[in-house]
Amino acid sequence: MKSLIKRIGESEKKYVSEVLDTDFRSSKGSMMMTRVEQKFAELFGARYAISHVNGTATLHSAIAAAGVEAGDEVIVPPLTMSSTAFGVLQNNAVPIFADVDERTFNISPDAIRNCVTDRTRAIIPVSLYGLPCDAVEINKIAKEYHLAVIEDNAECFMGKIDGNIAGTLSDMASFSFQSSKHLTSGEGGMIITNNEEYANKVRRFSSLGYAGVGAMKGKITKKDIQNPDYERHCSMGWNYRMPEICSAVILGQLEHCEELVQRRIEVANMFRTEIEKYSWLIPQYIPDGFENSYWTLAVQLDTKKIGWNRFRDKFIENGGDGIYSAWQLTYLEPMFRDMALQGREVFFKEPFNIYNPKRYEKGICPIAEKLQPRMLQFKTNYWDFTDAEKQAEILKKTLKELD
Numbered sequence: 074m075k076s077l078i079k080r081i082g083e084s085e086k087k088y089v090s091e092v093l094d095t096d097f098r099s100s101k102g103s104m105m106m107t108r109v110e111q112k113f114a115e116l117f118g119a120r121y122a123i124s125h126v127n128g129t130a131t132l133h134s135a136i137a138a139a140g141v142e143a144g145d146e147v148i149v150p151p152l153t154m155s156s157t158a159f160g161v162l163q164n165n166a167v168p169i170f171a172d173v174d175e176r177t178f179n180i181s182p183d184a185i186r187n188c189v190t191d192r193t194r195a196i197i198p199v200s201l202y203g204l205p206c207d208a209v210e211i212n213k214i215a216k217e218y219h220l221a222v223i224e225d226n227a228e229c230f231m232g233k234i235d236g237n238i239a240g241t242l243s244d245m246a247s248f249s250f251q252s253s254k255h256l257t258s259g260e261g262g263m264i265i266t267n268n269e270e271y272a273n274k275v276r277r278f279s280s281l282g283y284a285g286v287g288a289m290k291g292k293i294t295k296k297d298i299q300n301p302d303y304e305r306h307c308s309m310g311w312n313y314r315m316p317e318i319c320s321a322v323i324l325g326q327l328e329h330c331e332e333l334v335q336r337r338i339e340v341a342n343m344f345r346t347e348i349e350k351y352s353w354l355i356p357q358y359i360p361d362g363f364e365n366s367y368w369t370l371a372v373q374l375d376t377k378k379i380g381w382n383r384f385r386d387k388f389i390e391n392g393g394d395g396i397y398s399a400w401q402l403t404y405l406e407p408m409f410r411d412m413a414l415q416g417r418e419v420f421f422k423e424p425f426n427i428y429n430p431k432r433y434e435k436g437i438c439p440i441a442e443k444l445q446p447r448m449l450q451f452k453t454n455y456w457d458f459t460d461a462e463k464q465a466e467i468l469k470k471t472l473k474e475l476d
């Protein structure tokens with residue numbers, strides 16, 4: 074692969090110009106939303122792709138489409154960005170936190186099983202740091218208990234399980250195009266599904282509850298709205314449509330998505346080679362048959378040997394780029410800890426978990442609590458490969474000095 078790749082290529086610019094040339098008038102053919110949805114669906118071999126303004130709105134829509142109602146329980150991991158649980162709260166449902174696997178850092182199917190109650194309606198596994206969640210096992214549990222599975226794949230684009238693209242084994246999967254993600258238009262998101270009913274509901278929910286939209290139709294027609302008797306809204310909805318400019322950028326990104334993903338994999342593997350020489354660093358485990366798309370390279374640091382700050386400071390002192398920590402566990406964020414849930418806790422019928430924590434507090438997910446302070450996330454998005462090689466050298470030196 075060539076050393077320098079362009080994150081934003083010529084196609085992105087061409088499609089953005091096309092949008093600008095239409096003055097944003099759909100009557101002039103401004104149809105990027107439809108084009109990007111078709112191309113995204115094609116790539117995944119999915120029947121439907123429905124674009125959104127970001128990868129949080131996608132979750133809000135998907136959870137609603139799955140039929141989750143106020144007071145229902147939805148199982149989520151705690152080691153993730155907060156949007157996963159926010160989507161549940163936005164539906165006035167109750168996030169139930171299932172612990173993660175110590176090696177893959179992804180939600181553990183066994184822990185999910187232990188969290189199922191007669192109020193559970195859905196599971197939202199996250200494919201963390203680019204590694205697909207264990208969709209096969211999770212879907213077995215879901216089938217047994219008649220639950221919907223919505224993969225939060227904001228961080229995983231083109232990860233694979235036994236050759237299946239991550240997101241294609243579950244009822245729905247959600248993607249994000251925020252600026253750090255594999256594909257980006259600054260902000261944006263997508264849901265894929267093969268289920269027509271879900272697709273229709275997602276579309277309507279994300280498009281103001283319009284009667285005239287559907288799985289394959291993102292806009293209502295001029296003819297309809299010119300009719301004074303036209304009734305637009307058959308349900309309540311949000312305006313979560315992805316802007317045309319963002320759609321144009323993602324359409325262009327899809328044309329060279331393989332090199333964008335491959336670059337992250339190459340960088341992660343180069344860093345991994347150095348990291349694997351030391352027993353006090355344990356990179357995210359990749360089970361047989363799984364392919365990590367490496368949004369970042371996540372590594373567990375033995376903080377008894379080397380403190381997190383010491384590692385970071387040494388790396389930076391040697392010229393390393395910033396290292397990210399893991400997010401605070403969602404249920405330990407002040408809003409959960411203090412139940413600052415904007416009145417939504419009225420929907421929580423206590424006890425809301427078979428483990429019966431009447432509050433969100435320490436002890437719910439011990440493995441995630443152990444992992445979170447030890448996690449190091451190394452950037453993988455180096456478009457100039459020589460920059461990544463320099464970082465690998467700096468990493469090598471840092472590891473030697475700290476050992």
Ligand SMILES: Cc1ncc(COP(=O)(O)O)c(C=O)c1O
Pocket residue numbers: 127128129130153154156157199225227228249250251260261262
């Ligand atoms: C796991 C996960 N879910 C959801 C989101 C939310 O996506 P967005 O920022 O597009 O709303 C993100 C990241 O931003 C994420 O990492």
